[in-house]
Every structure is written in C-alpha cells, then in structure tokens.
Amino acid sequence: MGRFTNISKNITVAFDVVGSRTYPDKNIIRIKLKSICHQLNVKYNKYLAVEFQIKDGDSVIGVLSSFQLGFLVYRDVRKLAWLHDLNLYFGLGFGTLDTGEVIDPDEINGSSVINAFSAINFAKNDELQKYNHVRFFAYDDTGIIPYQAINSLVHVIYNEFSGKTPKQRDLIKVMELNPELTQEEIGEKMGYEKNAKENINKLLSRTNYDLYKDMQKDVFDLLKKLQRILR
Template identity: 25%
Template sequence: MFFSFKNDSYIAVIGDIRQSKRIENRSEVQKKLKQVLEEINLKYDKEIASNFIITLGDEFQGLLCSGTNTMSIITEIEIKMYPVKIRFGVGAGAITTDVNKEMSIGADGPGYYKARDAIEFLKENERKKQTNAADVRFETEGDNQAITIMINTILALLTVIKDSWSDRQREIIWDMLQHQDSQVDVAKRFKIKQPAVQKNLSKGKYYVYRDAMDTIGKALAEIRGNNV
C-alpha cells in the first residue's frame, strides 16, 4: 500500500492558467476552458464529487471522489487547452463542508487547503525562475510525506520530459495517451509510416513518460472518498 488515509479523503484539484494576463484572446481562452471542463464533467461523472467549474476567470477547481483518474483528467485538460499552459495543484484530504455535485465553489477542508498550497508552491517556483519548474504538484495531509515527495519528484521529471518534446513528438505522444492503441493505429491517423511513429515516441521518451504516469496513477488510486 502506498497511502494511509481515512475513508473521508477526497482529491481536490485547482487549475490555474499560466501567464494569463499576457494572453491576447483571453475571453476566447476562457470560453474554451469552460467547454473543456464541461466535457470533463460528463466523461468522468462517476468519479467527480463536485463538478469542475471556473472560479476566478483564470482559475478553476473540482473535487474527485478518488484519485483513480486524477492524472487522466489533468492530462486531458492539458491536451485540449494546449498551447495555453496550466499549472495544477492537487490536494488529498478531508472536505469539512457539504459536497455539492453541481458546484465545487464553497467546499472547504484540508483537501482544498493542500491543493491551494500546491498551487502557491508552483507559483513561487516560477517567480524564482527555477529551471524546468513542475506544472503539477501534489500535497496531502497526514503521515504520507515520503510518498508525496516521491510523487512530486516524478511530476518534476515528467515536466522535464514534456519540455523537451518537439511539436511533432507532442502530437504523437498525446495521441497515444488519448487513444491507448498501437503505433500502427497512430500512423494511420497521422498518415505516416509506423517507423516514423516509433522514432518520435523513442526520442520523446514516451514509454518512460507513460510508465511514470502509471506509477503516479496507481499511488493516487488508493485514495478513496467516503462515497466511493
């Protein structure tokens, strides 16, 4: 077992658009974000305790019943919003207020405190201009700090890998992550040869990236809310 949690633990996710004030078509980006979050709410309805919703124009949040699909949701938002970059704070802990399925605004408790701590940590790292600062951070209450450090180290390494991708590598890797099928299938969708797919996956460290994502997913999957 990775984590030790009470059965009232949830996963709170706070997302924040990076350098939002520099975006020229800000209103269009916000409209797109609203649409993407609505799609997430529909697709992952059974795993969501409170729907993802925009809270402060450039920030959004949602509450998950468990950690099972946390990384899938983050990755899907990241892919659909690209090239807009988003930082994600993920917090595991109790929610002390009533949980409203339709709206996560107003929810409170250690889960959200930890997600906020994670977002603020990422912002501070960016202000310090740290090289390859991570764009996802995980925080938790309780006696799980060794595993938390491990997860955040992996998340930082994933950011290093992502930052090394060419545009083509990113397209092919994200296609593989979304469809979860074969290199031959990817080649058909891109109308290229299978060896070209293999070359891009290899140079982009796809299999290392996927295995690291799976490791984080398995760790977070052990976190369960009291209604799961």
C-alpha cells in the first residue's frame, strides 16, 4: 500500500438540501429524501458499503465501493432532484472509513465521511455554480487525489456546457429526464409549435451537447483509473 494507506477503495457521498430551514413543513423534505435514498439503494445495492440514509433530517449519506460510482450517483441525483423539485449541495469524500461494519448515519466515521461534508461546505460557497440545481464538490485532504482536476471537469460539464441561458438549461433538463424522446417531441414539449426539430438542433449546437456527454465519460474514466492506481 505504501503512501496510499490513507485512501480506501470506498468513497463517501453526501448531499444537503438547499434552504431546508425555510421549508414550513420539514416532513416534506424527509419524504423526498426517503424516496431518493430508496431509488439509489435499489440501483446501487451491490456496490454499497453503507446504504444511503437520511442524516439530521435534511441531508443524505452513503458509502460506495468504487470511485467512479460516486460520479454516477451525482448524475442520478441531478435527475432525482429535478423530479422532486429540490436544490442540493453534493459532496464526494475520498479517504478512509474507520467504523467497520457500523451503518448508523450518525456513527459512521473516517476521513472520507469528514471530507464529504467538507465538500458540501465548499459547494455552498461556490457561486460559479449558481445556475446548477445540484452544486458539486469533491474533496480529499491527503493530497493524493487530484480533486481539483475532478472539480474543474465537472464544473465545465455542468456549468459551461449544460447551457448558459434558461432556454438551453431547460433543453438539457428535458433531454436528461426524457432520453426516449425524439428531437421533434422534445421541441413540442418545450413549446415550439413550428419547426420544433430545427429549433432544438440550433439550441443543441449552442450547448456543445456532444462534448457535454463525452466529458462525463472522461470524469468516469479518470475516477476509474485513479482507483486502479491506488490498489
């Protein structure tokens, strides 16, 4: 293991509801987060060191068995946040999980857990992500993981290529939530009564959609290779 003994194969995911204190009925938050946890636990069941669970009423924590899955969860959480009408701060924490078989969200501990919540705090202060409904930040306090590079890639994908205008951002949202729709159907859904396909093509060309998709794969591959190096 050598100098990599401060990094485990697991990665902690945590996310926090934006403005949770302003909700008149906190139970609404709990219901929405409970649904998100259930969907994530079903999809990633085979890869969970600790299931996704609600913590402190307005945040969620879970631990996955591989780095790249953390980014896949982020992509899923973006979609689920849209569906549940939530804005979130999302943190990925690299490091260790020091509490063995413990699964209680209030008792699990280790540097990856601490770093995930530190990442949330960094995301809260990142105004460059002001148009992103799920602000992202990854963090590692050991200096081993190049988390700045990961954050830069994700920033470019979801803050530069996901649309700089409300119309472009709406297009990305419709496409992400409805991957089965044709461009004609997407245009109609967005209110284009005439030349729907042509208008969608124009919007897509301005959002660099192909690069938007390719760079997501680049982040996934980077995390996968990082974990391979650390083994």
